[in-house]
Amino acid sequence: MNNDQFERIIDMAKDKKYSSLNYVDFEDLSDAMIVVDEAEVKLLLDRSKEPNEIYYAADDLKYTLDVIKEHSIIGLIKFIPLEAIPLFEQHGFDIHCIFQDYILRDLDQLTGLKSQAIEMQFASIEDAKALAKLSQACKGMSRGFYGETEEWFIEWLAENKVLVHRIDGEIVGFCCISIYSDGEVLWIRELAVSPKFQGRGIGRNLLKAGLSYGHIQGAKKGFLAVDTENANAIHLYKQFGFVAKENEFEVQLINK
Known part of the structure; x- marks a missing residue:
């Protein structure tokens, strides 16, 4: 086209x-x-x-x-x-996945973002290949998630941020974030942790760092979308104050 x-x-x-x-x-x-x-x-x-x-x-x-x-x-x-x-x-057609919007209405309510020194490590363009490899390793762990390519990360990093968690120099988790709506809203675009390192609180720390970054930048709200069957992720997001937006769904269907 x-x-x-x-x-x-x-x-x-x-x-x-x-x-x-x-x-x-x-x-x-x-x-x-x-x-x-x-x-x-x-x-x-x-x-x-x-x-x-x-x-x-x-x-x-x-x-x-x-x-x-x-x-x-x-x-x-x-x-x-x-x-x-x-x-x-x-x-x-069959249901492929159903994403529901979640909103954190007041970043200021998370007092820990102000009182704690939260470590933030940001990815660079040079990390795009490693990020893609990790993203692909998480493919299928949630409905509708196929992992991102190196080219996708290069484009994302040109205008947005990726927070990373490293162990012995290796990226084992990342959180893609962006701020939109005239600086008012922080978007948690994607959060992933290597299957080998899950269960260690890495995802929680990355989410906290992402929210802290948004707060520092002046964002007032947080936004994300998550598959309705991704119970672990939903539990984590709710712990930070995210609530589901009623009737705000993205339905994806597939035929074969």
């Missing part, structure tokens, strides 16, 4: 009731092909991802599913309304 096609598709998708194209940029879709380009529905397929990823924009989900079947489109589709799961299951 070229940039002109991207701009046209995104512009038309803005008027659709349902869409997975609201949070993408050209780089996300540069390898995607346009499969269906009708007034009623837009369907794109990216075979460069694992698994294949389907992007869509439509007003009628039943018609969209009929078109997917007609064109034998196979892959992962995101940002499906929770109430539409039964309809998709009737058409051969």
